[in-house]
Amino acid sequence: MSxxxxxxxxxxxxxxxxxxxxxxxxxxxxxxxxxxxxxxxxVGIPPGCMAxxxxxxxxxxxxxxxxxxxxxxxxxxxxxxxxxxMYERKGRGEVNMIGIAGDGATADCGFQSLSAxxxxxxxxxxxxxxxxxxxxxxxxxxxxxxxxxRTSTTPIGAVINxxxxxxxxxxxxxxxxxxxxCATASPSHMADFVKKVEKGLAASKKGFAYLHVFSPCPTGxxxxxxxxxxxxxxxxxxxxxxxxxxDEDGYHMNVRNKTPIxxxxxxxxxxxxxxxxxxxxxxxxxxADQRFHxxxxxxxxxxx
Amino acid sequence: MGKIKVLTGNYSAxxxxxxxxxxxxxxxxxxxxxxxxEYLAGLVHDGVIDANLVQVESEHSAxxxxxxxxxxxxxxxxxxxxxxxxLMYEPYFRMSTLRFPMVMAxxxxxxxxxxxxxxxxxxxxxxxxxxWIQMFCDSNQEIVDMIIQSYMLAEHPEVLLxxxxxxxxxxxxxxxxxxxxxxxxxxxxxxxPPSFHHAVLDPDHPFxxxxxxxxxxxxKYRKSHLDAMEKALEVIDEVDKKFGDTFGRYYxxxxxxxxxxxxxxxxxxxxxxxxxGMDAVDQAREEGIKAxxxxxxxxxxxxxxxxxxxxxxxxxxxxxxxxxxxxxxxxPMHMEVKAALADADSRYCxxxxxxxxGGADISIEMMMETIRxxxxxxxxxxxxxxxxxxxx
Amino acid sequence: MEKRLHITPIGDEGMxxxxxxxxxxxxxxxxxxxxxxxxxxLAFCPVNAVAAVGKKFEITYDYCKGxxxxxxxxxxxxxxxxxxxxxx
Numbered sequence: 212m213s214x215x216x217x218x219x220x221x222x223x224x225x226x227x228x229x230x231x232x233x234x235x236x237x238x239x240x241x242x243x244x245x246x247x248x249x250x251x252x253x254v255g256i257p258p259g260c261m262a263x264x265x266x267x268x269x270x271x272x273x274x275x276x277x278x279x280x281x282x283x284x285x286x287x288x289x290x291x292x293x294x295x296x297m298y299e300r301k302g303r304g305e306v307n308m309i310g311i312a313g314d315g316a317t318a319d320c321g322f323q324s325l326s327a328x329x330x331x332x333x334x335x336x337x338x339x340x341x342x343x344x345x346x347x348x349x350x351x352x353x354x355x356x357x358x359x360x361r362t363s364t365t366p367i368g369a370v371i372n373x374x375x376x377x378x379x380x381x382x383x384x385x386x387x388x389x390x391x392x393c394a395t396a397s398p399s400h401m402a403d404f405v406k407k408v409e410k411g412l413a414a415s416k417k418g419f420a421y422l423h424v425f426s427p428c429p430t431g432x433x434x435x436x437x438x439x440x441x442x443x444x445x446x447x448x449x450x451x452x453x454x455x456x457x458d459e460d461g462y463h464m465n466v467r468n469k470t471p472i473x474x475x476x477x478x479x480x481x482x483x484x485x486x487x488x489x490x491x492x493x494x495x496x497x498x499a500d501q502r503f504h505x506x507x508x509x510x511x512x513x514x515x
Numbered sequence: 516m517g518k519i520k521v522l523t524g525n526y527s528a529x530x531x532x533x534x535x536x537x538x539x540x541x542x543x544x545x546x547x548x549x550x551x552x553e554y555l556a557g558l559v560h561d562g563v564i565d566a567n568l569v570q571v572e573s574e575h576s577a578x579x580x581x582x583x584x585x586x587x588x589x590x591x592x593x594x595x596x597x598x599x600x601x602l603m604y605e606p607y608f609r610m611s612t613l614r615f616p617m618v619m620a621x622x623x624x625x626x627x628x629x630x631x632x633x634x635x636x637x638x639x640x641x642x643x644x645x646x647w648i649q650m651f652c653d654s655n656q657e658i659v660d661m662i663i664q665s666y667m668l669a670e671h672p673e674v675l676l677x678x679x680x681x682x683x684x685x686x687x688x689x690x691x692x693x694x695x696x697x698x699x700x701x702x703x704x705x706x707x708p709p710s711f712h713h714a715v716l717d718p719d720h721p722f723x724x725x726x727x728x729x730x731x732x733x734x735k736y737r738k739s740h741l742d743a744m745e746k747a748l749e750v751i752d753e754v755d756k757k758f759g760d761t762f763g764r765y766y767x768x769x770x771x772x773x774x775x776x777x778x779x780x781x782x783x784x785x786x787x788x789x790x791x792g793m794d795a796v797d798q799a800r801e802e803g804i805k806a807x808x809x810x811x812x813x814x815x816x817x818x819x820x821x822x823x824x825x826x827x828x829x830x831x832x833x834x835x836x837x838x839x840x841x842x843x844x845x846x847p848m849h850m851e852v853k854a855a856l857a858d859a860d861s862r863y864c865x866x867x868x869x870x871x872x873g874g875a876d877i878s879i880e881m882m883m884e885t886i887r888x889x890x891x892x893x894x895x896x897x898x899x900x901x902x903x904x905x906x907x
Numbered sequence: 908m909e910k911r912l913h914i915t916p917i918g919d920e921g922m923x924x925x926x927x928x929x930x931x932x933x934x935x936x937x938x939x940x941x942x943x944x945x946x947x948x949l950a951f952c953p954v955n956a957v958a959a960v961g962k963k964f965e966i967t968y969d970y971c972k973g974x975x976x977x978x979x980x981x982x983x984x985x986x987x988x989x990x991x992x993x994x995x
Binding site: 214234274 | 911917918919920922924925926945946950951953954969974975976978979980
């Protein structure tokens with residue numbers, strides 16, 4: 212079955228009308244993951260863009276067709292640990308346990324509980340939609356914000372120009388937790404993304420599955436909404452966001468760019484990068500190259 | 516009749532929790548609670564109990580994991596102290612406001628700073644507005660009995676609230692006493708399996724657990740929470756009677772009294788200091804002072820009416836707090852007891868006594884000083900200066 | 908209906924639905940002559956506003972926010988963004 216067939220036949224589990232911005236990557240990721248997961252699923256969505264957009268409900272209504280809870284910003288993986296173990300105990304281990312959290316709830320404040328749940332290899336699929344910042348509260352910087360980015364807490368100032376630190380590369384850190392499955396994905400590469408959600412769900416019956424998904428954010432990044440998929444595609448093509456996975460056979464590079472585009476091309480038209488100097492761009496290029504080099508070495512290791 | 520065992524307070528809590536068939540236990544070590552977790556881990560690893568044991572990385576996660584399991588309909592248990600409780604505060608508050616029943620042992624400990632690991636009740640008192648039922652034990656037997664009773668109280672369909680069973684760190688947690696440990700079949704007859712379904716996540720009956728809720732609706736949930744607390748006051752007595760009828764041990768419900776019938780002056784105690792207080796009362800009686808003791812067993816819900824009844828016709832009282840209320844220059848339970856006696860200032864001589872912070876001792880002599888002070892001023896209604904049990 | 912007890916906050920009375928179509932400034936219009944039924948518009952639509960009808964794909968407008976991703980991604984240029992309520 213092709214990924215298009217999978218997507219067109221699956222039932223959308225999300226309210227048809229939610230207040231995510233036009234062209235929101237998070238909304239696309241949420242709908243795609245839950246379409247594939249289906250009805251027999253319980254979801255935890257901590258505070259962030261998706262929860263803020265109404266999918267955890269309002270007053271006495273639900274924002275999803277399936278059970279959902281809004282855990283605390285910092286305890287999604289812990290909350291789901293208890294729920295997952297309880298379902299296993301009740302003989303209902305087939306129920307999908309899914310966390311869908313932004314990068315703040317994943318890489319920053321939620322990292323401690325996430326790391327511990329991954330180390331214990333708890334049975335769940337944890338999906339991070341990484342839009343590189345606290346977008347729901349007005350695009351403040353997070354640890355996954357790319358170096359040089361303009362955010363509301365790392366503004367372009369007379370003395371300091373955007374975020375000074377380089378991005379924390381969370382997926383690789385997660386892969387070292389002894390978990391069952393770990394992958395990166397991008398909505399621009401939908402076939403790869405769909406396959407990884409399926410693999411992640413299957414892995415979540417055996418242990419912890421982690422999916423780190425690039426989530427293009429028109430509002431926070433300042434580009435026009437129709438470019439969302441293009442921005443995500445360029446992130447992959449420039450090796451700023453390489454697509455790889457780690458399963459029981461080791462690391463695999465899923466998309467190999469024969470002729471990667473430069474960081475300079477990637478940042479074209481993205482407002483949050485518009486004040487970068489040549490020096491800044493070179494520095495980001497260097498970070499991307501180094502990271503890609505490490506990943507290639509890991510993937511090659513697996514091929515020996 | 517159960518099995519007589521010599522147990523520390525922590526082992527008493529663990530043994531009692533094990534008797535209640537918990538589905539899931541998650542806890543993180545902290546002094547002076549650690550041996551609760553260790554003991555339960557031993558029981559799970561030896562196959563003595565069939566519970567899921569989650570080795571979490573923090574108290575924040577301990578409370579979050581048990582919250583998740585409760586959202587799956589499970590009976591859960593955890594234990595902590597002081598800084599652990601502080602770290603846990605975020606999911607702790609949410610446990611009660613989501614109205615999930617559970618029992619948590621709290622080996623009470625002073626809050627840092629100054630850096631300390633010793634006894635005190637500042638931790639428990641600091642969270643008394645977090646919506647949990649809070650009760651204090653003064654013997655290891657009471658710890659066992661109250662853990663078992665508390666599951667019945669927590670899971671009562673008109674209560675549905677988590678319960679903290681508090682006991683003094685070190686004084687109770689680490690000292691051994693002979694305990695009459697109920698047999699499994701006796702506990703099984705007393706305590707039915709958990710049957711709460713009001714908020715259990717299930718794909719067969721999908722709903723949003725905790726949707727965004729604006730003020731007017733939020734207030735309805737708060738009101739219902741407060742009503743459940745009121746109801747708990749009745750249920751505490753019902754459970755105490757049912758437990759007493761089954762096991763032969765009655766605790767008197769939310770408060771208990773010692774030699775108060777004809778007393779003029781009364782000291783009010785919380786937790787492990789009660790035994791010392793009873794000795795002090797006996798000694799005062801020998802000196803000719805008509806002293807009595809009121810033990811505050813439950814601090815949430817606050818048994819205001821029972822306190823009013825117990826102190827009716829008394830002339831003087833002092834509440835001995837093992838914690839402080841910053842900005843009131845007295846103990847928090849003194850504030851609350853006098854609030855319960857709305858017209859206290861006009862009728863009683865009363866004052867707050869604070870002692871035992873950070874593991875400092877509360878001696879019979881200190882309590883005697885309180886009693887003598889009360890006796891000396893019993894005919895002078897009004898609040899007197901806070902007495903600090905300073906140890907030089 | 909049974910009176911709500913307000914024990915645990917629960918959303919069990921239907922679905923929260925926002926009228927997101929009202930946000931739309933430009934409307935995606937598909938040229939069926941140019942469409943090759945590849946389904947990319949369905950795969951990339953964040954709102955799930957593209958419906959599969961047999962082997963064909965159709966844009967629905969009840970919730971489409973008018974982001975323009977479908978038009979931008981269509982390899983055949985079969986989708987145009989047209990100003991709502993007439994042309995400029």
